[in-house]
Amino acid sequence: MPWINEDQCRGCGACVRVCPVNAISMNSSRIAVIDQSKCTKCGNCLSLCPMDCIRPNSENSDLKGQGGGAAMRSGSGSGAGRRGPGSGLGRGRR
Numbered sequence: 383m384p385w386i387n388e389d390q391c392r393g394c395g396a397c398v399r400v401c402p403v404n405a406i407s408m409n410s411s412r413i414a415v416i417d418q419s420k421c422t423k424c425g426n427c428l429s430l431c432p433m434d435c436i437r438p439n440s441e442n443s444d445l446k447g448q449g450g451g452a453a454m455r456s457g458s459g460s461g462a463g464r465r466g467p468g469s470g471l472g473r474g475r476r
């Protein structure tokens with residue numbers, strides 16, 4: 383499953399148009415949102431985003447290991463991909 387780095391989404395809507403199962407929509411802030419229950423993991427949206435903000439779940443600690451895997455692009459990100467929701471987990475040590 384892909385996820386969207388909301389900080390980088392420009393709201394262009396390109397990913398909404400490319401999804402074959404209408405799993406992507408824009409929220410009220412014009413940020414793309416993926417309905418994970420509809421996503422078939424086809425990977426179309428991953429290579430399309432001009433901001434490179436649709437990322438494979440292998441880059442999100444909350445989603446790692448949940449589907450997708452080899453079918454998804456990996457390893458070519460900008461390094462900003464780990465700022466997904468819940469990324470604060472594990473920050474206990476100070």
Ligand code: SF4
Binds near residue numbers: 394413435
């Ligand atoms: S293609 Fe990328 S920048 Fe455009 S709406 Fe989708 S996630 Fe946002």
Ligand code: SF4
Binds near residue numbers: 403405
């Ligand atoms: S991986 Fe395919 S089905 Fe899932 S959101 Fe992207 S385009 Fe839609």
